[in-house]
Amino acid sequence: MTFGMILGRSFSALRHNPKVLFGFAVAVQFGITAIVVVVIALVAGFSAARIASVPAGSPDQGPIVAGTVALSIVLGVVLTLASVAFTSIVQGLVAADVSYAALGRKAPLRSLWSRVRPAFWRLFGYALLQGLAVLLWMLAIGGAAIAIMAGSDFSTSSIGLAVGLVVLLAVTSIPLVVWLSTKLLVVPAALVLEKATLGAALVRSWRLIRGRFWPALGVMFLIGAIMGLAAQVVSVPGSILSGVIGGVMAPTGSTDESEVIGFLALTILPQILVLAVQAITLVVQGTGATLIYLDSRMRYEGLDQTLIRFVERSAHGASDAELEDPYAVDPARAVSKTPPPKPQPAVYAGYAPSGSAGQPYQGQPYPGQPYPAQPYAGQPYAGQSYPGQAYAGQPNAGQPYAGQPQPGPGQAPLPPYAGQPYQPQPGPGQPPLPPYAARSQPLAAPVPPAASSSEDWAAPGGAG
Numbered sequence: 001m002t003f004g005m006i007l008g009r010s011f012s013a014l015r016h017n018p019k020v021l022f023g024f025a026v027a028v029q030f031g032i033t034a035i036v037v038v039v040i041a042l043v044a045g046f047s048a049a050r051i052a053s054v055p056a057g058s059p060d061q062g063p064i065v066a067g068t069v070a071l072s073i074v075l076g077v078v079l080t081l082a083s084v085a086f087t088s089i090v091q092g093l094v095a096a097d098v099s100y101a102a103l104g105r106k107a108p109l110r111s112l113w114s115r116v117r118p119a120f121w122r123l124f125g126y127a128l129l130q131g132l133a134v135l136l137w138m139l140a141i142g143g144a145a146i147a148i149m150a151g152s153d154f155s156t157s158s159i160g161l162a163v164g165l166v167v168l169l170a171v172t173s174i175p176l177v178v179w180l181s182t183k184l185l186v187v188p189a190a191l192v193l194e195k196a197t198l199g200a201a202l203v204r205s206w207r208l209i210r211g212r213f214w215p216a217l218g219v220m221f222l223i224g225a226i227m228g229l230a231a232q233v234v235s236v237p238g239s240i241l242s243g244v245i246g247g248v249m250a251p252t253g254s255t256d257e258s259e260v261i262g263f264l265a266l267t268i269l270p271q272i273l274v275l276a277v278q279a280i281t282l283v284v285q286g287t288g289a290t291l292i293y294l295d296s297r298m299r300y301e302g303l304d305q306t307l308i309r310f311v312e313r314s315a316h317g318a319s320d321a322e323l324e325d326p327y328a329v330d331p332a333r334a335v336s337k338t339p340p341p342k343p344q345p346a347v348y349a350g351y352a353p354s355g356s357a358g359q360p361y362q363g364q365p366y367p368g369q370p371y372p373a374q375p376y377a378g379q380p381y382a383g384q385s386y387p388g389q390a391y392a393g394q395p396n397a398g399q400p401y402a403g404q405p406q407p408g409p410g411q412a413p414l415p416p417y418a419g420q421p422y423q424p425q426p427g428p429g430q431p432p433l434p435p436y437a438a439r440s441q442p443l444a445a446p447v448p449p450a451a452s453s454s455e456d457w458a459a460p461g462g463a464g
Contacts, residue, residue: 001295010288020109025090025279036079088123091188092116094286119191122198141169182217183209186293193327207335208296216292227281234273301333
């Protein structure tokens with residue numbers, strides 16, 4: 001698949017199975033968001049009420065505040081895990097749906113979940129591993145900044161140095177994050193389609209992306225840019241509109257329930273649209289990553305031939321139980337530690353790349369490009385006379401001119417042609433023609449012999 005094909009099919013995947021992909025992603029996104037909002041509101045209300053019930057200066061105020069902070073941290077961790085689980089499920093479902101689409105099938109949600117369920121915890125663990133790596137890196141940067149400030153008693157110069165260090169480390173870590181995320185792009189697809197362990201999936205992604213790094217990075221960058229722009233187009237006008245209308249409706253605040261409800265609706269509606277765009281983004285990114293996985297396996301392991309054979313056998317009546325999993329990895333064809341071979345340019349039949357024995361020219365021409373003027377085996381150069389033949393326009397020395405009639409039986413041999421036009425010869429029973437130089441008028445057409453019956457017909461020049 002070409003770059004444009006992968007990018008286009010990443011967005012067209014929603015049309016293939018919209019009820020499962022779009023419907024499920026948006027429903028789960030809204031559900032998790034609603035749960036998060038409700039839980040945060042309940043915990044915040046309970047914590048505020050509990051702190052307000054304790055009089056100022058009470059010895060219980062400190063433990064209550066500490067408990068509220070701990071509860072908030074636990075709540076944040078739980079909500080983060082829920083979001084990670086949602087992301088893992090959507091990634092797995094997208095990979096499974098693309099695998100069915102490559103076989104020309106549209107699978108229901110039950111079939112997709114049956115393929116994702118064995119790999120769910122591995123997907124969940126991989127998502128947690130990603131979050132843990134980011135958290136540890138942020139803690140390392142923050143710890144370095146705090147150590148610098150503490151070493152100088154939090155002076156102004158140390159604070160400026162710490163801020164500069166944080167900015168420098170954050171900027172320099174961007175290329176590292178981009179490189180690692182691209183090299184490990186197809187880990188979810190390997191976990192679901194190959195049923196690989198987490199370690200094997202990391203190795204598989206590293207090897208499959210080798211040689212396809214820049215196309216993979218380009219596809220994912222364009223998808224992120226397009227969907228990020230779409231999210232901004234949805235959120236920014238909604239935020240501006242809600243602020244303007246809210247200021248017009250209640251410039252000093254209002255206690256009218258209808259106005260409050262309208263203001264909340266204007267505030268929440270853009271966020272709902274943003275959540276829908278985020279769900280679509282997750283589906284499109286997962287589709288792009290799975291297509292890159294399929295493309296890499298087709299190039300390096302011949303997966304396209306395996307899929308074609310599976311489809312043909314299925315069309316001839318073979319059941320799924322009789323067919324092998326087309327996405328199972330063949331150890332004999334799987335990419336190894338050595339880099340995969342680079343694709344060779346198309347060559348014409350009978351010619352090898354430059355440097356091969358017996359090939360006189362260097363490089364291979366593209367289709368439609370003429371070959372260089374090189375001699376073929378046994379063929380002279382262009383413009384060189386062939387053996388035994390004269391150049392075009394050269395007088396024929398002692399050889400009959402092509403197309404000149406030869407003497408018949410009993411006739412004198414014809415003189416050699418020396419730059420003179422063709423001279424017709426007399427027919428049977430006609431007098432000989434005078435030489436060409438003695439004629440001042442062109443010859444008339446020869447008179448055919450008198451018609452005769454079939455009984456007294458004879459071959460020209462022969463005995464009757």
